[in-house]
Amino acid sequence: MSDTTRDQFIAAARRLFAERGFYGASIAAIAEELGLTKQALLHHFGSKEKLYGEVLLELSQQLLESTREITESDRGPGEQLVELVVAQYRVHIDNQDAARLIMRELLDNEQRAARVGNWYLKPYLDLLVDSVLAIEGTRTIGRGRALALVYQLLGAAHYFAVSQPTLTNIFGTALYTQARACFEEELRQLIRCRLAG
Amino acid sequence: MSDTTRDQFIAAARRLFAERGFYGASIAAIAEELGLTKQALLHHFGSKEKLYGEVLLELSQQLLESTREITESDRGPGEQLVELVVAQYRVHIDNQDAARLIMRELLDNEQRAARVGNWYLKPYLDLLVDSVLAIEGTRTIGRGRALALVYQLLGAAHYFAVSQPTLTNIFGTALYTQARACFEEELRQLIRCRLAG
């Protein structure tokens, strides 16, 4: 059952890294979540860095997985882009730890550039950029412009998914619930309007 | 000239907090940037928390300032929203430390909810929501839906402003430069399309 313990460690690490960041989450605190000592954690992963790497790896696989059935379906290129962005939104809103962790990695990976798997987002972003370029009528736009658009849509989805605590604190649960209830529909509309315009 | 030293401390703190986060940036490292000891820093600010508060305060004032001349002008409500979002984008792209710090605060303020000035974003967000509600034809949408839209636009702008290191790492400087060159124009188009649709 060592595998179970290992997985529990990764799950706990994911939670705490998301909540407190890499520096803010100590390996002792992570181990305590399982009722074990930090040495048990080090036994399984060797170092804090390696544990963090495992968490990121699992996360990137999950993100890519969410795109699979969409790219395999036979939607038109425009609708495919809509669904890809919405799928990313759903992954993040359903798993806010993941959303927060990726956002943190976005902020921190500059100084950790040498870490393995640092470019784990690349295939995902390439997929989205290609999706934009595939849309008829946008074929004339450059890759840079496509990247700009992709990042706007990604940001629109990701940013909200990460902001629940802030928004409920500032505006209260009621208004947040309202916003969340219609967010996905609004997101679709935003993308469709842009593609039509 | 104590004021100068104080300001230098705040500037250095802003840089390091943005780069490494609250936990990752030690007061010793901040003081070292001025060639002073951490005790000199503590002499001026009393504690790390208070220094962080000063940084956030300065930041929030800067953000609000960027909205002033826009709300005072006599643009139509739609164009006002466009300019408000673009202004936020410009503040963040010109001062990436600020963009990163605000993003970090978005991630961290859950556990620091009791900190003074925690809702410093509220007047700014209220302003934007009201701006959406003021647009003709959107008067029928609820405040929740307006908030959803505001957050999408804010996210679209803020997310990109924070991602320069990641994007240049992943795609290289050339493509990033391309994307950045047309980003503002794309952003305007996104908002206008959405308001027209």
Place this chain on the structure above:
DNA sequence: TTGACGCCTTACCATTCGGTAAGTACTCTT
């Protein structure tokens, strides 16, 4: 029965953290 291995512990380590205490050097006021 013995040895190896996986899993986890206690004990310990150097380093760094934020913060306190006390004192030095300098300027400005009276």
Place this chain on the structure above:
DNA sequence: AAGAGTACTTACCGAATGGTAAGGCGTCAA
């Protein structure tokens, strides 16, 4: 000249950090 206040130092402190070393304990194979 005396005193006060500002700006900064060195010298500490306890707590927490990530990590190492060594050993205990159970299981499983030979």
